Amino acid sequence: MMGRLKSDQGQLFYEFHLGDAVPEDHLVRKIDTALDLSWLRSELAPHYSLMGRPSIDPELMIRMLIVGYVFAIRSERLICREVQVNLAYRWFCKLGIEDAIPDHSAFSRARNERFREGDVFRRVFERVVEACIAAGLVGGEGFAVNASLIAADANKQRSIAGQDWWKDRDPARSSRAVKEYLATLDDTAWGAASDVVPKFVSPSDPAAQWTGAHKGPAFFAYSDNYLIDVKFGVIVDVEASRAIRQAEVGAARTMIERTEERFGLKPERLVGDTAYGAAPMLNWLVEEKGIAPHIPVFDKSKRDDGTFSRSDFRYDPTSDVYHCPGGKRLGTSGTVHEGKTLLYRASKLDCDVCPLKPKCCPKEPSRKIPRDIPEHARDVARSFAGTEGFETSRRERKKIEMRFAHLKLGRLRLRGPQGAQDEFVLAAIAQNLRRLASLVARAPPAQVLCIT
Structure with missing residues (x-):
């Protein structure tokens, strides 16, 4: 006989356990097993006042942002709406069925103030990398480096010619994105990377680089730089930079040094494409760091007039x-x-x-x-070409290309160098958590009710 939907929803009491509604094999369960944020409140305590109304729990906001970047929900308004109606997301965020969802504006305030003051996203990223190291997913023998262009939140129609942009402006009267750019003019990944005047500058986001590197229509972009361990493709560092080769090379050096400082990891070999094969970079790897460059040499000495090169x-x-x-x-x-x-x-x-x-x-x-003068380093790099180890590195370089292929970022939503850095770090956290969850974390066994 045909059943009928009950129309009366006026039941007074319910017995409902939120965890029972989340399947045991759901991704949020695996990620929750791999994620540890127990340290977060103590780390952020100095950035909160001892008086006043209690704030929203910072762990809740971090977990909601992780949900957004793991499941490609970019808008903070949409994250709040999805957590409101999705029981699995509520469970992961440690919210009860009756708990209220924070307003989307709380994310902007926390990100621009306390989270950046405490460098929270970077700390979460490093804790996840440490979890990957502890799980044996990082070999430390070979690293790969690469960069990918990510479109900035900048409109070509509102841009100005590069020669009309002047840097000696008052930061106090500038927007947050402009202040961040002015503060990075001496950094090797930003203003100091090149003194070439760009063709166009976006007044709303001057750090975004006008580029036509994709051989199509030019656009404003940032470079998302990854340093990965080639064993399982774990991202061991991430850095935002201008979308030019000099800045990407500078970001690679920053990531290699920071990884050695933070985790005590220095690879025996570095895998990269020709963009990292210029003499200064190769000399730094060979002479200063003692890292074998499995990188094609960037060399313009070949002649095309038929004479000897x-x-x-x-x-x-x-x-x-x-x-x-x-x-x-x-x-x-x-x-x-x-x-x-x-x-x-x-x-x-x-x-x-x-x-x-x-x-x-x-x-x-x-x-x-x-x-x-650094030609010796080029000779060292040339000596690896064609060897079995070099061919292995070429195959392993596909792992970093896959990380970018799976990167769920379209156009950036945040502006300025720090905004781009926040988005890139959150995306790398999400990718590492998915990697850790798929390779290590396992759902707990279902409980069996025994009746005697």
Whole structure:
């Protein structure tokens, strides 16, 4: 017989356990097992007054933000609405069925004041990384670095020409995003990364870089920089920067040093693409950090006019000379040009009688080879190319590309360097928690009711 829906909802008393409504295999259960925020209140206590009305629990706001970034709910208004109606989200946020949901404006106040004063998002991220290390998901032997462009909350129609933007303005009369940008002008990941005047600047978010790197229509963007451990693809550090190569390289150095300082992790090898293969970066890895660069060398010395390139000349480090394809020596006087380059010159007498001169230096009396001071680091990087370890690293680099492929960020909602950093760190927290939950955390066994 056909059943009928009860229309009377006036029952006075209910017996309801919120945990019973959340399936044992639901993702929020696994993440809750992996997440520990017991330290949060004591860390934030100095940033709260001892008097006045009690604030919203900071752990509740952090858990709600994690729900948003794990399940791709970007709007804080929408997060509040989803937690209001979704029982699994309520359970994860430790709310009862009758508890009120905070207003969305509370997130903005906490994020811009107490959370940034206490660097809360960074601390949560590091605690999650420590949990991954403790679970054996971080090998520490190989790291990979890369950056991805994320569109900024900036409108091209309201931008101004780069030469019309002036930096010596009064921070007190500027918006929060402009203040943050002015405070970062000396940072290697921001203003100090390049003195090139951008084509366009967004007055509402001047730190966002006008870029056409995607070979399509140009747009304002930030770079989301990841440093991952290649064992299981755990993100060990994250950093926001300008969307230019120099800033991304500077962010990579910052992340490597910070990971060593915070977790005592220094990799034996670093995997990256050609953007990290310039001589200064390779020299820093080889000479200062002792890290093997499994990185293609960024080299513009190859000639396209049919004459011999620098790679056709063999360098002998023992005698500090080059040998040309004709077997002659090119030596240097030791004079450093432009503060970074040595010139190795062949003898004019050798070049005049050489049958290879038309393919070597047809328009010059003799051949000269420039060699930068950090060229040794390039040679070290070249020595890894083609080896079995290098090919393994090339395959492992796909793990960091997958992290960006699974990154649930579209257009940024927050402005300024700190806003971009907050969003990138929260997204990395969510990705690591999902990784930790899928590899380690297991739902507790269901309780069995025994009747005797």
